[in-house]
Amino acid sequence: MLVKYERIDELGVITISNPPVNALSHGVRSGILEAVKQAQADDSKAIVILCEGRTFVAGADISEFGKPIQEPSLPQVNAAIEASVKPVIAAIHGTALGGGFELTLSCHYRCAVPSAFVGLPEVTLGLLPGAGGTQRVPRLIGVKAALDMMTSGEKVPADRARDLGLIDRVLEGDLPEAALDYARDCVAGGLGVRRIRDMQIPVDSGDEQTLDAYRKQLSKRKRGQEAPQRIVDCVETALNKPFDEGLAFERAQFVECTQSGQSAALRHLFFAERQALKVRNLNPDASAREISRVGIIGAGTMGGGIAMAFANAGIPVTLLELNQDGLDRGLALIAKNYGRTVTRGKLSASEASSRQALITGSTNYEDLGAVDLVIEAVFESMDVKKQVFRRLDEVCRTGAILATNTSYLDVNEIAAATSRPEDVVGLHFFSPANIMRLLEVVQAEHTADDVIVTAMALGKRIRKVPVLAGVCYGFIGNRMLRQYAKEAQLCMIEGAAPDQIDGALTDFGMAMGPLAVGDLAGLDIGYKARQALTDEQKGDPRTYCIADALVEMGRLGQKTGAGYYRYDPETRARSFDPEVLEVIRCEAERHGVVQRTLNNEEILDRHILALVNEGFRILEEGIAQRPGDIDLVYVHGYGFPSYRGGPMFYASQRGLDVVCQRLEALADQSGERYWEPAPLLKQLVDQGQSLDDWMNSQR
Ligand code: 3H9
Numbered sequence: 251m252l253v254k255y256e257r258i259d260e261l262g263v264i265t266i267s268n269p270p271v272n273a274l275s276h277g278v279r280s281g282i283l284e285a286v287k288q289a290q291a292d293d294s295k296a297i298v299i300l301c302e303g304r305t306f307v308a309g310a311d312i313s314e315f316g317k318p319i320q321e322p323s324l325p326q327v328n329a330a331i332e333a334s335v336k337p338v339i340a341a342i343h344g345t346a347l348g349g350g351f352e353l354t355l356s357c358h359y360r361c362a363v364p365s366a367f368v369g370l371p372e373v374t375l376g377l378l379p380g381a382g383g384t385q386r387v388p389r390l391i392g393v394k395a396a397l398d399m400m401t402s403g404e405k406v407p408a409d410r411a412r413d414l415g416l417i418d419r420v421l422e423g424d425l426p427e428a429a430l431d432y433a434r435d436c437v438a439g440g441l442g443v444r445r446i447r448d449m450q451i452p453v454d455s456g457d458e459q460t461l462d463a464y465r466k467q468l469s470k471r472k473r474g475q476e477a478p479q480r481i482v483d484c485v486e487t488a489l490n491k492p493f494d495e496g497l498a499f500e501r502a503q504f505v506e507c508t509q510s511g512q513s514a515a516l517r518h519l520f521f522a523e524r525q526a527l528k529v530r531n532l533n534p535d536a537s538a539r540e541i542s543r544v545g546i547i548g549a550g551t552m553g554g555g556i557a558m559a560f561a562n563a564g565i566p567v568t569l570l571e572l573n574q575d576g577l578d579r580g581l582a583l584i585a586k587n588y589g590r591t592v593t594r595g596k597l598s599a600s601e602a603s604s605r606q607a608l609i610t611g612s613t614n615y616e617d618l619g620a621v622d623l624v625i626e627a628v629f630e631s632m633d634v635k636k637q638v639f640r641r642l643d644e645v646c647r648t649g650a651i652l653a654t655n656t657s658y659l660d661v662n663e664i665a666a667a668t669s670r671p672e673d674v675v676g677l678h679f680f681s682p683a684n685i686m687r688l689l690e691v692v693q694a695e696h697t698a699d700d701v702i703v704t705a706m707a708l709g710k711r712i713r714k715v716p717v718l719a720g721v722c723y724g725f726i727g728n729r730m731l732r733q734y735a736k737e738a739q740l741c742m743i744e745g746a747a748p749d750q751i752d753g754a755l756t757d758f759g760m761a762m763g764p765l766a767v768g769d770l771a772g773l774d775i776g777y778k779a780r781q782a783l784t785d786e787q788k789g790d791p792r793t794y795c796i797a798d799a800l801v802e803m804g805r806l807g808q809k810t811g812a813g814y815y816r817y818d819p820e821t822r823a824r825s826f827d828p829e830v831l832e833v834i835r836c837e838a839e840r841h842g843v844v845q846r847t848l849n850n851e852e853i854l855d856r857h858i859l860a861l862v863n864e865g866f867r868i869l870e871e872g873i874a875q876r877p878g879d880i881d882l883v884y885v886h887g888y889g890f891p892s893y894r895g896g897p898m899f900y901a902s903q904r905g906l907d908v909v910c911q912r913l914e915a916l917a918d919q920s921g922e923r924y925w926e927p928a929p930l931l932k933q934l935v936d937q938g939q940s941l942d943d944w945m946n947s948q949r
Pocket of ligand 1: 270271273305308309310312313324325348349352372375378379381383521525
C-alpha cells in the first residue's frame with residue numbers, strides 16, 4: 251500500500267510509503283487524494299501528512315515525464331489538500347523536493363526535523379515547479395527570494411527555511427511523535443486553515459524592474475537555458491494575475507518544458523549519474539573498504555584542491571610535500587581558497603576553519619602509514635610516479651588503497667611498481683578539484699573489485715560524479731579532448747580566426763571555446779610536452795605549429811597577457827589580436843594550406859562530431875561502460891552544455907544516421923581517415939539500432 255490513512259486520537263494521519271524516495275507516482279497521487287477525502291468525512295480535528303523511509307517526498311516521479319499525464323495530476327491533489335476544511339500539516343524529514351515540497355505548500359502548516367531540507371530543484375531537470383510552486387512561494391517569501399530559490403534549485407536547510415518563512419516549525423524530537431505533538435498544539439491553539447493561495451505577495455519584495463534585472467542576469471548565468479526564464483515569467487504572472495490564472499499559466503509552461511529537448515537532456519543526465527555508479531561485472535559480494543583518513547601527495551593546485559574536496563565532506567587529510575616550503579605554500583593556498591569562499595558568503599567563517607583544520611601537512615612519508623587511501627598528485631612523469639608508488643608500497647598499511655591522479659599515464663605500469671597492484675586505482679580529478687564535479691575512476695588490469703566499489707562510493711560521498719574508465723591514453727575525457735583540440739588547430743590554419751572558432755562553440759553552449767581554454771591553461775604546457783616527443787609522435791604539424799609559433803614569440807596565454815588573444819593587464823578582458831592572424835597566415839603558407847572561409851556550422855560539426863566519433867570508439871573498446879558515462883564526463887569535466895545532454899545524447903538526438911553521413915562527408919572533404927565513422931556507429935546505423943538498443947544488448 252503506497253498511502254495509508256489512520257486515526258491517531260483526534261488526528262487523521264496520512265502516511266506515504268513509496269521507496270526509495272517516495273516519488274509522487276500515479277499510485278501515490280491517487281492514494282493521497284483518497285486519504286484526504288476520507289479525512290474530510292470523519293471527525294478528525296486536523297490531518298498530518300508524513301512519509302516512511304529515509305525521506306519525505308523527493309518530487310514527481312521523473313520517469314513518468316514525457317508520457318501522457320494520468321489523473322489525478324499533482325495540482326489536482328494539491329487543490330484538494332488546500333481546500334480541506336480541517337488544517338493539514340506536513341511533517342518533513344530528509345528532503346522535500348520539487349512536487350514533494352509543493353505538496354507541503356498546499357498544506358496549511360509545515361514542520362520539519364532539524365536535519366531536513368526543502369527545495370525546488372526542477373530547474374536542474376530543465377523544468378519549473380509545476381504544481382503551484384511558482385505561485386505559492388512568492389506569496390510566502392516574496393519575489394526576489396522565490397526567484398533565487400527556484401532558479402538555483404538549491405536545497406534550503408530546515409532552520410533557514412523557517413527563517414525565510416518556508417516552514418513554520420523546526421521540531422525537537424523524532425517523527426512521527428514530534429509532528430503529532432505539533433499538530434495537537436495547532437488544534438489546541440485553535441489554528442484554522444491557512445491557505446497560501448489567499449495570501450498577497452509581500453509588497454516591496456520585487457516588481458517588474460526586479461524581474462527585468464533577473465532576466466538579464468539569468469541570460470548570462472544560465473546562458474541558453476529555457477526553464478529559468480520561464481520561471482521568471484511565472485513569477486510575473488503571480489505578481490499580476492489572480493491565483494487560478496497564475497496556476498493555469500504555470501501548468502502550461504510546465505507541460506511545454508516536459509516536452510522540450512532541454513529537459514529530456516537534463517533528465518537523461520539525472521539517470522545517467524545514478525547509472526554510472528552501478529559498475530558492471532563486479533563480484534556482487536565485493537563491499538566497500540572503510541575510508542576514514544586520506545593521504546594526498548603533492549600540495550600544488552591539484553593536490554590542495556583534492557584535499558579540500560575531502561575536507562569539505564568531513565574526511566581528515568594528511569597532505570604531503572617534499573619540503574617545508576612547498577608544503578607551506580600549499581597550505582597557504584588552501585587557506586586563501588577557504589577565505590575566498592567566506593568572503594563570497596558561500597561558507598561561514600567557523601565552518602571554513604573547521605574544514606581547514608581537517609587538513610594536516612607533513613613532509614614525512616611515514617605519516618601515511620595509517621591512512622586508508624593515498625592519492626598521488628605529483629608531477630606528470632612516469633619515473634616520478636613510480637618512485638612515489640614504490641615508497642607508498644613501503645610505508646602504507648596492508649589494505650590501503652593507492653591511487654594516482656594521472657591524466658594520461660598508464661595506470662597498469664604505475665601499479666606494477668608496487669607489490670600490490672590489486673590495491674592500485676586511478677582517481678582522476680579535474681581542476682579546481684574542490685569545485686569540478688567529475689571524477690574518473692580508472693580501473694587497471696589488476697585493480698580489485700572492492701577497490702572499485704570503494705572508489706565509486708567515495709566519489710559520491712565527496713559529492714563528485716564518479717565515472718568508471720578503462721586504461722588508455724587520456725582515459726575517457728582527455729582522449730576525446732585531443733580530437734577536439736586538434737580540430738581547433740586545423741580550423742585555424744584553414745582560415746577561421748580564434749574568436750570565430752570560440753564563438754561557434756560558446757554559441758552552442760560550451761562554457762568556453764577551445765582557444766580561450768588554451769590561453770587559460772597556458773600554451774607552454776603542451777609546448778613543453780611536445781619537446782619530449784619525436785616528430786612521428788607529435789603527428790601532423792598542422793595540429794600544433796600555430797601554438798608552437800605563439801609560444802616561441804613569448805605568447806604563453808593569459809599569464810603573459812597574450813596567447814591566441816590579447817588580455818588587458820588590469821581586467822584580463824580578452825580581445826582579438828590581428829598579430830595572431832598574421833602568425834596563422836604564415837603557418838598556413840609554410841605548410842602549404844590554402845586558406846578559405848569556414849562557416850560556423852562546419853566549425854561546430856568538426857569539433858562536436860570529433861568528440862562523438864571518439865566517444866563511439868571508446869565505447870566499443872569498453873573504455874567507458876555506457877554512452878551516459880561519456881556524457882557525464884563531458885558535461886561535468888569539460889564544460890559541455892548540460893541542457894544538450896552530452897556528446898552521445900546529442901548524437902542520438904540528431905540521429906545516428908545523420909551523424910554518420912556527416913562524418914563520411916567530412917572524411918571525403920578532408921581526405922583524413924580519422925573522420926571515417928567508428929565501426930560501432932556504422933554498425934548501429936546499418937542495423938537501424940539506437941544506443942539504447944545497443945546498451946540493452948550488452949546486458
Ligand atoms: C517535480 O517534482 C515536478 C513538479 O514540480 C511538478 C509535477 C507536476 N523520480 O539520488 P538517489 C530514484 S520534478 C523518480 O541515488 P540519494 C533514483 O533514480 C522532480 N525516481 O538517492 C534512484 O534510482 P535507482 C523534482 C527518482 O539518497 C533512487 O531513486 N525532484 C526520483 O542519493 C535513489 O536516488 C528532484 O529533482 C524522482 N523524483 O538522493 C529530486 N528521485 O536506485 C530528485 C530519485 O534505480 N532526487 N529517484 O538508481 C534527488 O535529488 C535525490 O534522489 C535525493 C536522494 C536527494 C532525493
